[in-house]
Amino acid sequence: MVQIIKLNNRDxxxxxxxxxxxxxxxxxxxxxxxIVKVNGKLIEKEDYATTVVNKGDNVEIIxxxxxx
Amino acid sequence: MDIKRIKEGHxxxxxxxxxxxxxxxxxxxxxxxxxxxxxTIASKAVTPMMKEKFVGGKGFGLWYLxxxxxxxxxxxxxxxxxxxxxxxxxxxTQYAGAGKSxxxxxxxxxxxxxxxxxxxxxxxxxxxxxxxxLEIQGKAEKDVIVVIDGNKGLVTIEEAPYEAxxxxxxxxxxxxxYADNEDDKRNxxxxxxxxxxxxxxxxxxxxxxxxxxxxxxxxxxxGRGGIGTVFRNKKIKALVVKxxxxxxDLNNAYDQAVINKTGIKYHRxxxxxxHLQNNMRKIGTANIIEVxxxxxxxxxxxxxxxxxxxxxxxxxxVFIEKYITQGVQxxxxxxxxxxxxxxxDCFKLKTGPYKGQRVTVDGPEYENAAGLGSNCGxxxxxxxxxxxxxxDTYGIDTISFGTATAFAMECYERGIINKEITGGLELxxxxxxxxxxxxxxxxxxxxxxxxxxxxxxxxxxxxxxKYGADPDFLFDIGMEQKGLEYSEYVSKExxxxxGGYGFTNKGPQHDEAWLIFMDMVNNQLPTFEDKAxxxxxxxxxxxxxxxxxxxxxxxxxxxxxxxxxxxxxxxxPEHVQNYLDVVYGVTGKRLSxxxxxxxxxxxxxxxxxxxxxxxxxxxxxxxxxxxxxxPVTKEEYESRQERYDNQLKEIGYNPxxxxxxxxIKVLREYREDQYEKLMDAVYKRRGWNSNGVPTIEYLKExxxxxxxxxxxxxxxx
Numbered sequence: 001m002v003q004i005i006k007l008n009n010r011d012x013x014x015x016x017x018x019x020x021x022x023x024x025x026x027x028x029x030x031x032x033x034x035i036v037k038v039n040g041k042l043i044e045k046e047d048y049a050t051t052v053v054n055k056g057d058n059v060e061i062i063x064x065x066x067x068x
Numbered sequence: 069m070d071i072k073r074i075k076e077g078h079x080x081x082x083x084x085x086x087x088x089x090x091x092x093x094x095x096x097x098x099x100x101x102x103x104x105x106x107x108t109i110a111s112k113a114v115t116p117m118m119k120e121k122f123v124g125g126k127g128f129g130l131w132y133l134x135x136x137x138x139x140x141x142x143x144x145x146x147x148x149x150x151x152x153x154x155x156x157x158x159x160x161t162q163y164a165g166a167g168k169s170x171x172x173x174x175x176x177x178x179x180x181x182x183x184x185x186x187x188x189x190x191x192x193x194x195x196x197x198x199x200x201x202l203e204i205q206g207k208a209e210k211d212v213i214v215v216i217d218g219n220k221g222l223v224t225i226e227e228a229p230y231e232a233x234x235x236x237x238x239x240x241x242x243x244x245x246y247a248d249n250e251d252d253k254r255n256x257x258x259x260x261x262x263x264x265x266x267x268x269x270x271x272x273x274x275x276x277x278x279x280x281x282x283x284x285x286x287x288x289x290x291g292r293g294g295i296g297t298v299f300r301n302k303k304i305k306a307l308v309v310k311x312x313x314x315x316x317d318l319n320n321a322y323d324q325a326v327i328n329k330t331g332i333k334y335h336r337x338x339x340x341x342x343h344l345q346n347n348m349r350k351i352g353t354a355n356i357i358e359v360x361x362x363x364x365x366x367x368x369x370x371x372x373x374x375x376x377x378x379x380x381x382x383x384x385x386v387f388i389e390k391y392i393t394q395g396v397q398x399x400x401x402x403x404x405x406x407x408x409x410x411x412x413d414c415f416k417l418k419t420g421p422y423k424g425q426r427v428t429v430d431g432p433e434y435e436n437a438a439g440l441g442s443n444c445g446x447x448x449x450x451x452x453x454x455x456x457x458x459x460d461t462y463g464i465d466t467i468s469f470g471t472a473t474a475f476a477m478e479c480y481e482r483g484i485i486n487k488e489i490t491g492g493l494e495l496x497x498x499x500x501x502x503x504x505x506x507x508x509x510x511x512x513x514x515x516x517x518x519x520x521x522x523x524x525x526x527x528x529x530x531x532x533x534k535y536g537a538d539p540d541f542l543f544d545i546g547m548e549q550k551g552l553e554y555s556e557y558v559s560k561e562x563x564x565x566x567g568g569y570g571f572t573n574k575g576p577q578h579d580e581a582w583l584i585f586m587d588m589v590n591n592q593l594p595t596f597e598d599k600a601x602x603x604x605x606x607x608x609x610x611x612x613x614x615x616x617x618x619x620x621x622x623x624x625x626x627x628x629x630x631x632x633x634x635x636x637x638x639x640x641p642e643h644v645q646n647y648l649d650v651v652y653g654v655t656g657k658r659l660s661x662x663x664x665x666x667x668x669x670x671x672x673x674x675x676x677x678x679x680x681x682x683x684x685x686x687x688x689x690x691x692x693x694x695x696x697x698x699p700v701t702k703e704e705y706e707s708r709q710e711r712y713d714n715q716l717k718e719i720g721y722n723p724x725x726x727x728x729x730x731x732i733k734v735l736r737e738y739r740e741d742q743y744e745k746l747m748d749a750v751y752k753r754r755g756w757n758s759n760g761v762p763t764i765e766y767l768k769e770x771x772x773x774x775x776x777x778x779x780x781x782x783x784x785x
Contacts, residue, residue, distance in 0.1 A: 061589075
């Protein structure tokens with residue numbers, strides 16, 4: 001059975017060793033103005049690579065507005 | 069250029085002397101009226117009612133336009149006006165982006181009011197010369213210029229037969245002519261259109277500012293809605309303003325210290341954070357070209373797709389490394405540390421009447437790169453810069469040109485039109501030579517360029533009536549609404565943005581709301597009510613910039629380092645407070661965030677009722693082309709099949725074994741129904757009935773139950 005997390009309140013497949021950085025690579029989230037929270041806790045940019053995401057976690061990767 | 073000879077050709081038609089006056093808390097308390105039919109020049113008082121209900125800028129423009137026109141006035145009637153107004157904060161030099169003007173007129177594309185915001189020095193210098201707004205009415209017999217000398221207190225209307233028409237030359241000629249010397253050139257600003265504006269409906273206005281480092285007259289554009297076309301139709305060649313003593317305190321602010329303090333805080337942010345965020349100081353708004361591609365939002369080949377492998381060739385770093393001059397201050401008004409008015413210098417033109425010349429290209433902004441580039445299938449940075457240059461100097465809106473050309477290209481590729489119809493032009497996606505030839509034809513007033521220059525709305529009609537095209541298909545793929553071409557974002561996967569485009573007053577321009585990330589990526593607007601709240605707040609918030617003379621970009625193209633800790637980071641609360649503080653500093657008005665939205669609501673609903681008075685502005689006018697909502701063709705669906713199949717499963721439809729056509733039909737029914745439901749929710753939130761008409765009760769709540777407004781809406785309740 002596929003294990004999941006919530007990513008912006010949508011299902012996202014979980015795998016062993018999943019990090020914020022990995023999620024951002026998979027989703028191709030390249031926008032520079034992004035806010036990341038895991039279970040409501042703010043994650044700083046320098047911690048994306050080392051922040052491990054566990055099964056069932058609630059991850060928010062919030063993009064601020066763009067558009068001139 | 070022989071400036072002396074050109075000036076000797078001027079014939080004085082009217083002259084008006086005025087007292088220079090003073091500015092109090094951001095207002096001169098008078099506006100300048102110029103009629104070029106009978107050569108009347110007059111001063112009008114700004115009334116307390118105007119300030120209370122319309123604030124300034126776009127508010128003043130719409131109010132004057134309403135009073136000048138009737139429900140039957142057409143864009144090319146002498147009664148139509150062009151109103152330029154800055155707003156009370158326009159001209160301050162301590163906070164970034166405070167030199168904006170708003171231009172209002174009845175649009176040749178939409179036949180309703182259009183408003184377009186623009187940088188450059190004209191708005192601030194107009195105010196310092198003694199005028200909160202310039203209102204131009206009438207139609208001259210021969211080409212004229214209007215000159216406002218804010219040093220002498222003199223306004224003249226002059227015949228000007230010998231000047232060039234194209235913006236980059238005319239801007240230089242008149243700057244040279246009216247400046248006393250090289251140093252004085254920064255004290256002159258010129259408004260021009262261009263030769264293409266004469267032969268199309270998508271003409272723009274160039275607002276100049278002299279760049280003393282480059283020694284070039286730079287141009288910023290009031291692009292949308294064809295105001296340049298109105299300008300040339302009135303036989304106005306240019307407007308000139310001259311004011312020689314710009315200082316930081318000319319607005320005679322209520323509390324200058326507050327403005328200074330807020331400005332310093334903001335400048336520090338730009339200095340510390342821009343290179344970590346949007347790189348506005350290096351490339352301006354074009355920083356998002358590759359970002360939009362990554363998120364499938366970059367329009368490719370008439371909005372069919374949202375990304376393309378060749379975007380790599382036109383990404384922002386290509387422009388930064390090869391074309392855009394780096395390390396110079398590029399603000400389009402004093403004190404703008406965001407400095408995003410970038411330019412490519414010594415760019416050698418390959419085509420047209422200026423072929424071989426080296427010019428300064430003002431741009432590219434994101435919309436130019438996306439509209440002139442990817443949306444036309446053109447992935448060549450030099451092609452984009454050349455098209456950008458010619459659009460500006462010919463006075464053609466890059467967005468309307470890009471979207472209209474992309475539409476014509478798709479019609480050509482699908483066999484709806486052919487080479488016989490295009491006069492031999494091979495109008496295929498990616499064909500730069502053809503695209504630029506369309507522009508040159510617009511300038512010369514000949515060939516298929518003048519057809520494209522009528523805009524998508526009129527091309528659709530022509531292709532159906534004359535060439536037997538399928539009207540339903542053209543409605544689906546023609547990216548216009550209310551007669552205005554869509555700006556350059558793919559909205560298919562964001563219902564909120566479909567509304568952000570579709571429920572605008574002037575037509576689908578993103579300056580009211582850009583909600584794609586909040587909706588599509590962040591999933592922060594899951595319900596219709598959430599989307600409706602965003603489609604109330606953001607359009608009202610962004611309307612407010614145009615009332616005061618602010619640029620929107622410094623609001624969210626940089627955010628404070630601690631913005632992420634705030635409750636609503638999308639709104640950038642600290643910057644909202646900055647604006648309230650600056651407005652307090654200028655005017656003495658201590659506004660809350662609720663007051664701010666209310667000020668906008670008054671003007672927004674006034675514009676809505678203006679549309680209704682012109683026979684539009686109802687629910688039927690918010691109908692949108694299906695390409696803004698979802699895949700029209702088999703190719704579009706199949707290019708993102710997994711996405712669409714999954715969505716069908718989510719709505720309870722099994723796509724297995726179904727043809728693409730069947731799946732498109734079901735998806736379309738679903739998405740169109742969603743758009744209608746969103747419309748219901750948004751109208752309710754905005755205080756409108758189900759037909760999109762503001763209710764009298766709501767107008768009373770806003771304090772906008774003016775008799776002339778009630779008269780328009782009372783039978784539509």
